[in-house]
Amino acid sequence: MALKDVIEGLRNVEAIATVSAILKQRFGDAFQTGQSFREQHSHTTTYLPSQLPDGVVFVESSEEVRDVVRACAAYKVPVVAFGIGSSLEGQVNAPFGGISVDFSRMNKVLRVNTEDLDCTVEPGVTREELNTYLRDTGLFFPIDPGANASIGGMASTRASGTNAVRYGTMKDNVLALTVVTANGEEILTAQRARKSSAGYDLTRLFVGSEGTLGLITSITLRLQGIPAKISGGVCAFPTLQDACNAVIMTIQMGVPVARIEMLDEMQIRACNAYSKLSYEERPTLFVEFHGTDETVALQSQQFAEIAAEFGGGEFHYTTNAEERATLWKARHNAYWASRALAPELAALSTDVCVPISMLADCVAQTQADIRENNLLAPIVGHAGDGNFHVLLLFNDKDPEDVAKAEAFIGRLNNRALAMEGTCTGEHGIGQGKISYLEQELASALPVMRTIKASLDPDNIFNPGKIFRL
Structure with a gap:
């Protein structure tokens, strides 16, 4: 029997129908069961398949949230919280059906x-x-x-x-x-x-x-x-490992950097094309400092000296707000810029985090893995805390390409864990990283399950996420 059939067999259709009727009476048009509403509330920005809830309720107060939970708890119907749907590991999917609670109207x-x-x-x-x-x-x-x-x-x-x-x-x-x-x-x-x-x-x-x-x-x-003065700038390096080593030195020397973002050459190429920029297509650090006129100038100079030690080019920085906004808009658009490299392909966004002393090795090995397996996978990272992301572009309709992508993700996570890192620095576990959490914190999972069983004995809150029960 296929897994989806097993999961479907676990759905309590009668209980869901009863709760839906209760919520429809309580919330009127603020409770929706239409296909489009349900699809919107299972949306995930990765290749993980959507799993639709049975209904969506738009709550406007904590009292309404309590009413929803009480109704669902009485019939043991799943409850899945929904913000704007930007999570990356299937956190808003509803594998067992149930009710999606949309908080967009609780926005005060x-x-x-x-x-x-x-x-x-x-x-x-x-x-x-x-x-x-x-x-x-x-x-x-x-x-x-x-x-x-x-x-x-x-x-x-x-x-x-x-x-x-x-x-x-x-x-x-x-x-x-x-x-x-x-x-x-x-x-x-x-x-x-x-x-x-x-x-x-x-x-x-x-x-x-x-x-x-x-x-x-x-x-x-x-x-x-809000800082009195903010400076931001970019600096290109011969290799991504040189850029990582500059980050490590900056942190170890105590330079109070506010942001230090790392983009590999493929990501820079994508950002140039998407955001109409003209950065050198080399591994690049985007850096920002917060403070006063004097302190940001000093910190910028300190970083420029460190960058030069690792072969970095000239550090171009500015305190002009519009210029900084353009710089960081390009960084924040990195996901969409990467998608534009091959819009016909699916995207799998994943992240790992390692101790900062291991960052250069982890990134270098990951780049070698990408080259050796002829993958299209830009790298971008929050280098100041050892966290980096890989956006893998692949054909999700081709079983061989899917297997190749999943094998790469497995190697990436195992590499981070071998370096005493974590399988996720900020994306969370959701559905996509359950197996890697089992490797990372195997001895602690029974404690997590005990906490879950104590606070949510009927497993109504977002079942099927973080770990298997």
């Missing part, structure tokens, strides 16, 4: 505490919306995963991005959450204090849980002051 900034440098938002607020709202306060939220993701989704996947080398990831910037648990009650995981020794750290338990333990209904975030 509830509170900003400028003196304390924090704010509380609903989960549907996107990072760009939040920073637009904060602009007049002199504060900003620094976590930037590239996509205009929702804050709730970013908390659920423990997102990071280009600013992580200076400001950390979501686990470092979430102070507290409110969460609806499997019994339909809402809990508060912490207060607003910057530190606490009060009990278990439930905030970080839910951050990164990918919706498998509860539904987040509000997030209290740490904010930062």
